[in-house]
Amino acid sequence: MPDNSNKFCESNDILVHIPSWINGPYFKKLLKRELKDFRKILNLSIIPASPPGDCDSYTSLLMRIIIDIEMKDGFTQQKSYIMKTMLADAQGIGFINTLNIFPKEKQMYELIIPQLEQLYQEQGRTVKFAPKCHWAEDVNGRISLVLDDMKTKKFGNINRLKGFNMKQMQRVLQKLAEFHAASAVWHQRNGAYPEDFQRVYLPANYHKSKSYQARIQSFKTAMASWGFSNPEQYTSRIPTADQFVQSAARCFNNDPQEFNVLNHGDFWSGNILLNNPLSSDINELCFVDFQRCKWGSPAQDLWELILCSSHHSLRIKQFDYFIRIYHTHLIQCLKLLNYTKPLPLLRDLHMSMIKHGFWGYFTTFMHLVLILLPVDSGGSLPKLMLPGEEGDRFRSKIYTNPLYVRAGLSIFPFLHRRGLLEF
Structure with missing residues (x-):
C-alpha cells in the first residue's frame, strides 16, 4: 500500500x-x-x-x-x-x-442524536437528523469524528447566495421542528442537558476590542452609502461593545418558564444537506456541525435560518408565515412524542422572537455578511476582524457587497419596526 x-x-x-x-x-x-x-x-x-x-x-x-x-x-x-x-x-x-465545541459535538453524534431519533422510532416513525457517525474518539484531548459522506448519497447544499425557496423553507422548518420537539421531550425524560449545552463563550473584554470598534465604524460608513433616505436612523442604533455583550448575554440566559429546546446553534444553509439541492422536491434532509448546540429559546435557530438562508424575496415578506409553519409542525411532533408540559402557543413563539430579537441583529451583522460573500472573493473571518487599513478595505468591500446591501435594506427597517434596534 x-x-x-x-x-x-x-x-x-x-x-x-x-x-x-x-x-x-x-x-x-x-x-x-x-x-x-x-x-x-x-x-x-x-x-x-x-x-x-x-x-x-x-x-x-x-x-x-x-x-x-x-x-x-x-x-x-x-x-x-x-x-x-x-x-x-x-x-x-x-x-x-x-x-468546548468538540466535546459537545462528540456527545451529540455519539449519544444525543441517536436518542432523539429513537424517540420517533418508539412511535413507529423513522427520522434521521444527521449523518451516521462511524467512529468517535478522544485521544489525549484530541477529538476526532468519522462520519458518513453524504455526497455519495446525493446530498448537498443549496447555493447559499440564493437561499432556500418557499418549498425548501417549508421542509427545513418542519425538520427543525422535529429536532426541537425531540430535544424538548429528551429534556423532559432525562433532565437538564450537560453543562456544555447550557452556556456559550462570550468575550470578556469586548469593549476593549479594537477589532469590534473597527468593524462597527466600517459598518456605519458602509450603511450610510446603502441608499436609506435617513441612514442616521440606523447607524445611530448600531450597538456599542457593551450593549452588544449585554444583549447577547440576555439572549443566552434561559427562562425556565419559556418553552425551550436544544438549538442547533449555527443553523444556516451550509449546515443543512438536502437529498436534491437543485430541486424544490425534497424527500430527505439532515443537519451537520453540532458544535454550537445550546439549550434555550427556539428563536435562536429561527432567526438565523430565516434571515441568513431564505431567498431574499421571502425573508421579510413571509417571516411571520415561516413562524406559523414551524409552530404547526412543532405541536404535531410534541403531541406525537407525548410531551406532557403545556404546549407553546403561536403567540408565545412570536413573543419569544421579539424577546430574543437581538439574534436578528446578531446574525445579520456577524453571519449574513460572510454567507452572502461570493466564494471567489477571498473573504475570511480573520480578514473581517483585522484592524488597520487592510481590514478597513476588506470590510468596506463586504459591507457594500450588493447582495448584502439588498439584504440590509430590508432587514434593518424590519428590525427597527419591531423595536429590536433599541439597545
Whole structure:
C-alpha cells in the first residue's frame, strides 16, 4: 500500500496540513470493524472538505477520505467518509479548546442524536437528523469524528447566495421542528442537558476590542452609502461593545418558564444537506456541525435560518408565515412524542422572537455578511476582524457587497419596526 501519511493535500487552491496519524493504519481499524470480509487498503486519498473561507475551517480540520478496498473474495470497492478533527496546536487548538465545541459535538453524534431519533422510532416513525457517525474518539484531548459522506448519497447544499425557496423553507422548518420537539421531550425524560449545552463563550473584554470598534465604524460608513433616505436612523442604533455583550448575554440566559429546546446553534444553509439541492422536491434532509448546540429559546435557530438562508424575496415578506409553519409542525411532533408540559402557543413563539430579537441583529451583522460573500472573493473571518487599513478595505468591500446591501435594506427597517434596534 502506498505511503499515505502525507503532510499536505491541495484542492481548489487550498493547501491543508494533514496530520501524519491520519493514514491507512488508522482507517484499517474502522474498516475491519465494519466489513467482515475486508482484506486490505489499496489506496487512500485525502481531500479538503471545507469550501474556501468557510467558518468551520477556523475551528476544525474537515477532510473527505476516499479509500479503495480489496475484499477477501478479491473484489474491490470504494468507501468514502468525512473526517472531522481538531486543528494542530499552532493553528489555534488552545483557544478552540476553551469553547468546548468538540466535546459537545462528540456527545451529540455519539449519544444525543441517536436518542432523539429513537424517540420517533418508539412511535413507529423513522427520522434521521444527521449523518451516521462511524467512529468517535478522544485521544489525549484530541477529538476526532468519522462520519458518513453524504455526497455519495446525493446530498448537498443549496447555493447559499440564493437561499432556500418557499418549498425548501417549508421542509427545513418542519425538520427543525422535529429536532426541537425531540430535544424538548429528551429534556423532559432525562433532565437538564450537560453543562456544555447550557452556556456559550462570550468575550470578556469586548469593549476593549479594537477589532469590534473597527468593524462597527466600517459598518456605519458602509450603511450610510446603502441608499436609506435617513441612514442616521440606523447607524445611530448600531450597538456599542457593551450593549452588544449585554444583549447577547440576555439572549443566552434561559427562562425556565419559556418553552425551550436544544438549538442547533449555527443553523444556516451550509449546515443543512438536502437529498436534491437543485430541486424544490425534497424527500430527505439532515443537519451537520453540532458544535454550537445550546439549550434555550427556539428563536435562536429561527432567526438565523430565516434571515441568513431564505431567498431574499421571502425573508421579510413571509417571516411571520415561516413562524406559523414551524409552530404547526412543532405541536404535531410534541403531541406525537407525548410531551406532557403545556404546549407553546403561536403567540408565545412570536413573543419569544421579539424577546430574543437581538439574534436578528446578531446574525445579520456577524453571519449574513460572510454567507452572502461570493466564494471567489477571498473573504475570511480573520480578514473581517483585522484592524488597520487592510481590514478597513476588506470590510468596506463586504459591507457594500450588493447582495448584502439588498439584504440590509430590508432587514434593518424590519428590525427597527419591531423595536429590536433599541439597545
